[in-house]
Amino acid sequence: xxxxxxxxxxxxxxxxxxxxxxxxxxxxxxxxxxxxxxxxxxxxxxxxxxxxxxxxxxxxxxxxxxxxxxxxxxxxxxxxxxxxxxxxxxxxxxxxxxxxxxxxxxxxxxxxxxxxxxxxxxxxxxxxxxxxxxxxxxxxxxxxxxxxxxxxxxxxxxxxxxxxxxxxxxxxxxxxxxxxxxxxxxxxxxxxxxxxxxxxxxxxxxxxxxxxxxxxxxxxxxxxxxxxxxxxxxxxxxxxxxxxxxxxxxxxxxxxxxxxxxxxxxxxxxxxxxxxxxxxxxxxxxxxxxxxxxxxxxxxxxxxxxxxxxxxxxxxxxxxxxxxxxxxxxxxxxxxxxxxxxxxxxxxxxxxxxxxxxxxxxxxxxxxxxxxxxxxxxxxxxxxxxxxxxxxxxxxxxxxxxxxxxxxxxxxxxxxxxxxxxxxxxxxxxxxx
Amino acid sequence: xxxxxxxxxxxxxxxxxxxxxxxxxxxxxxxxxxxxxxxxxxxxxxxxxxxxxxxxxxxxxxxxxxxxxxxxxxxxxxxxxxxxxxxxxxxxxxxxxxxxxxxxxxxxxxxxxxxxxxxxxxxxxxxxxxxx
Ligand SMILES: [Zn+2]
Numbered sequence: 001x002x003x004x005x006x007x008x009x010x011x012x013x014x015x016x017x018x019x020x021x022x023x024x025x026x027x028x029x030x031x032x033x034x035x036x037x038x039x040x041x042x043x044x045x046x047x048x049x050x051x052x053x054x055x056x057x058x059x060x061x062x063x064x065x066x067x068x069x070x071x072x073x074x075x076x077x078x079x080x081x082x083x084x085x086x087x088x089x090x091x092x093x094x095x096x097x098x099x100x101x102x103x104x105x106x107x108x109x110x111x112x113x114x115x116x117x118x119x120x121x122x123x124x125x126x127x128x129x130x131x132x133x134x135x136x137x138x139x140x141x142x143x144x145x146x147x148x149x150x151x152x153x154x155x156x157x158x159x160x161x162x163x164x165x166x167x168x169x170x171x172x173x174x175x176x177x178x179x180x181x182x183x184x185x186x187x188x189x190x191x192x193x194x195x196x197x198x199x200x201x202x203x204x205x206x207x208x209x210x211x212x213x214x215x216x217x218x219x220x221x222x223x224x225x226x227x228x229x230x231x232x233x234x235x236x237x238x239x240x241x242x243x244x245x246x247x248x249x250x251x252x253x254x255x256x257x258x259x260x261x262x263x264x265x266x267x268x269x270x271x272x273x274x275x276x277x278x279x280x281x282x283x284x285x286x287x288x289x290x291x292x293x294x295x296x297x298x299x300x301x302x303x304x305x306x307x308x309x310x311x312x313x314x315x316x317x318x319x320x321x322x323x324x325x326x327x328x329x330x331x332x333x334x335x336x337x338x339x340x341x342x343x344x345x346x347x348x349x350x351x352x353x354x355x356x357x358x359x360x361x362x363x364x365x366x367x368x369x370x371x372x373x374x375x376x377x378x379x380x381x382x383x384x385x386x387x388x389x390x391x392x393x394x395x396x397x398x399x400x401x402x403x404x405x406x407x408x409x410x411x412x413x414x415x416x417x418x419x420x421x422x423x424x425x426x427x428x429x430x431x432x433x
Numbered sequence: 434x435x436x437x438x439x440x441x442x443x444x445x446x447x448x449x450x451x452x453x454x455x456x457x458x459x460x461x462x463x464x465x466x467x468x469x470x471x472x473x474x475x476x477x478x479x480x481x482x483x484x485x486x487x488x489x490x491x492x493x494x495x496x497x498x499x500x501x502x503x504x505x506x507x508x509x510x511x512x513x514x515x516x517x518x519x520x521x522x523x524x525x526x527x528x529x530x531x532x533x534x535x536x537x538x539x540x541x542x543x544x545x546x547x548x549x550x551x552x553x554x555x556x557x558x559x560x561x562x563x564x565x
Contacts, residue, residue, distance in 0.1 A: 375442075380500040382440035382551065383533055384470050384477050410475055412444050414498045 003119035003151070004112070007259050008314045012307065015315070019262055020053040022287035027051050027060070030293045034078035036071055037295065057264065057285060058273060062296045068098040068238065076292050077101050084291050089137040090237040090336070097137075100237055103291040107146065110240040113257045114147025114233075117246030120255065120312070121206050121231045123177055125152030130170060132180035133211065134160040139241025140211055144179045144233075147243060153177075160184065163191050171201040179208035179233070181334040182218050186365040189225040204228050210235065210242050212334040213322050215431060218365070219251075234319065238297055239284045245319060250311045253318030260288050263317065264296070265305055268326035279304045281326045282319070300327045330360055330428055333367045335403045339425040342371060342406075345397055351379040351390055355416040358426035367430070369406045371398070374413055435559050436508040437487050438549065439480040442500035445471060450478060453494070460493055462486045466538035466549060479536070481549060507558050509548040518548070521565060525550075530558045 002008050010018070028048040030037040041047065044061040051059070067076070074081060084101040102110070123129065129148045133140030141159055148155035156175055158166050167188065169175070178185065185207055192202070204226055210233035222230045234254050235242035245256035256263050265280040266273055274280040282299045302325060306318045330337050339358060346352050353374040361368045373394070381387065391408045399405045417424070443449045450469060457464060457480075466481040482490050487503065494501040511517045525532070533551040540547055552558040 375500065377500060377502075380440070380442050380502045382438065382477060382479055382502065382504045382506075384472055387442075387475070387477075388472055410442075412442060412498070413500050415444075 001119045001122065001124060002313065003116040005313075007257075008116060008255070008316050010259075010315060012315060015258065016054050018259055019287060020055075022259070023054055023057060023262070023285065024048070024051050026285075026287055026289070026293050027295065029290060030078050030295060034076060034293070036067070036076045037078070037293070054262070057262070057296065060285075060296050062271065062283065062298050063294055064298050065098065065238070065300075069096050072096045073099045074101065078293055079103055079291050086142075087137075088139045088142075088237055088241065090139075098238065100139075100240070101291040102240070102289075106240065106289050106291050109260050109288045110143065110243060111146040111150045113235075113240070113245075113260055114143060114243030115150040116255075116257055117231075117233050117243050118147055118151050118153070118208070120246055120248040120314075121177070121208060121229070122249060123151060123153055123206060127151075127153040127176045127206075128156060128173060129153050129177045129179060129208075130156040130158055130166070130173075130175040132158050132160055132166060132178055132184065133242075139235070139237050140179075143235070143241035143243060144208070163188060167191060167195070167197060170204070171197070174203040176203055177206040177208060177228075178204055181211045182207075182209040182214040182222065182230070183212060183333060183365060183367065185209060185222055185226065185230075186218065189222070190365075192225075199227060202226070206231065208233050208246075212331045213430075221365070232321075236299060238294055239286055239299075240289060244284070245316075248310060248312040248314060252310065253306055253320060255310065255314055255316040256305075256319055258317055260286065262287050263305060263319065265303070266298075268298075268300075268302075277304055277306065279320075279323060298326075300325050300329060302326055328426060330358075330426065332360055332369045333404050337369070337402055337404070341402055342398065343425075345394070345401055346373065348397070349394060351375055352394065353413075353416075355418060356425065357416050359429070360426065361429040369404060370409055371406045372409045372411045372416055374416055375410055377413065434508055434563065435505045435555060436481065436484070436549075437503050438506045438551075439482065439487065439490055439494070440502050440504060441478045441480065441494060443469070443476045443478055445474050445476055449476075453478060453480075453499070456493065456497060457482070457490060460489070462490045462493070466536065466547070468534075468536040468549075470534065479534075479549075481538075504551070505555055507548075507550040507552065507555055507562055509550060509562050510543075510545050511548060513544050513546045518546075521548075521562060524561050524565065525552065525558055528557060528561055530554050530561070 031048045046059050083103050085104050086102045089097040089099045131144045135141030207228045207230040219230045231247045232254050233242045233246045235244040244261045245254045262285040264283040268281040282301045282303050284297050286294045301322045303320050309315050357372040359370040395408050469476050469478045531553045535550045538547050
């Protein structure tokens with residue numbers, strides 16, 4: 001089903017006109033009401049009057065995650081805080097998180113995006129959707145929650161964790177869809193098997209998976225084991241949250257809701273637009289987000305866009321699966337991890353050398369996160385317990401800052417590569433293409 | 434009495450201990466005793482060499498990038514007869530000294546058993562053991 005066929009199936013020409021009108025308005029709003037954007041545009045020598053059509057977007061400067069950090073918490077807001085009805089935040093890279101504020105209209109538009117996704121997955125008011133994304137500062141839980149209510153379905157707000165209860169309610173209530181990370185869904189399939197749960201008691205028909213990269217093999221496995229159709233939902237906190245785009249029944253790319261979130265693909269080195277269909281970095285401009293507009297926000301996600309009309313009838317542009325990052329961020333078990341975070345934590349410990357190497361892999365559908373470190377010579381001892389404790393302290397500290405527990409592997413001195421230039425500090429063995 | 438022991442950090446990889454044994458052997462350093470204790474992914478080799486060679490062994494391992502350290506441990510030369518060790522352990526226990534680790538080695542030249550004992554208080558343990 002198509003939630004908003006007027007928009008989702010609009011001709012490309014009409015869409016570009018609509019985008020141009022919306023861009024003019026949001027740029028004028030940002031310039032007039034956000035000191036951050038005013039000074040950024042002034043530095044760049046561009047005025048709202050220079051924007052006529054959507055093609056003029058290339059005249060505007062980019063925004064980055066660093067801008068969000070530098071303006072923490074509220075300096076990027078373009079409305080008085082009294083007009084902000086909700087805040088969300090994502091975990092910080094080195095200390096500070098990033099904060100996003102929404103007006104009532106922003107929440108409505110975000111929810112509209114999610115409603116389009118859910119409809120595209122074939123869900124409607126007759127469905128019962130279990131939201132197993134985390135609720136709270138993370139956008140996943142509340143975002144999906146509002147989307148479920150918007151399409152008139154029943155929301156089961158289980159949140160993340162407590163798998164036993166999740167599986168119990170899934171059977172008792174007869175959940176017809178579940179929204180969670182694909183790795184958590186795979187973990188659930190394991191638990192279903194271990195507990196000998198009869199698949200006849202599970203009524204799921206759709207899985208709504210996002211917040212981390214996943215592969216076609218994972219899709220196949222989830223679809224077989226849970227007897228569902230597994231769909232991608234894409235989004236990021238900076239742009240609003242999940243529901244910036246989603247797959248349709250054709251599962252041939254993620255439709256982006258480009259009347260709300262305008263996508264561009266640029267070369268991450270030159271920052272120039274790439275030729276249509278070419279791979280590059282995804283950049284978003286929020287065309288209808290007033291609390292904290294994002295103008296040409298660099299997502300660092302690498303992908304490509306396909307503007308051909310889809311077999312489902314939608315003209316909304318389709319994005320390929322994310323093919324990687326243009327920075328060194330990794331998403332491990334759904335959590336954003338930057339090597340620079342590990343570095344700054346390591347520097348808090350006098351016992352460790354400031355060198356490390358991160359190894360990420362996926363074993364039995366769970367991400368592994370190994371950090372190799374070296375202990376300084378004077379801290380080696382004849383007692384194994386002391387090293388075990390030292391290792392545990394580092395693992396706990398990383399868990400509390402980043403949010404996931406690493407395996408710390410102490411290696412022999414001078415094993416980790418020292419390099420004066422840009423050392424390769426991580427390797428990701430997972431395959432996402 | 435207190436003697437000095439070498440401790441070498443080793444990753445759990447095949448042949449790691451052989452590497453050290455070969456290195457010491459090639460440099461004419463004899464290991465009188467050793468033990469390896471390990472966790473899941475690393476181990477610590479504790480090695481006793483002849484007293485006059487311990488510093489050169491240390492420097493040799495260090496120059497080959499090993500994480501090596503020297504610690505004082507108790508050495509007990511106890512008669513090889515039933516109950517001899519029990520007495521030593523009881524005395525340490527009475528004094529509130531706990532054992533961190535311990536290993537024994539044999540010596541063809543005597544009929545005594547040789548024990549290396551690392552305790553929570555090696556100075557006190559030394560005093561107690563020498564009064565046995
Ligand atoms: Zn489609």
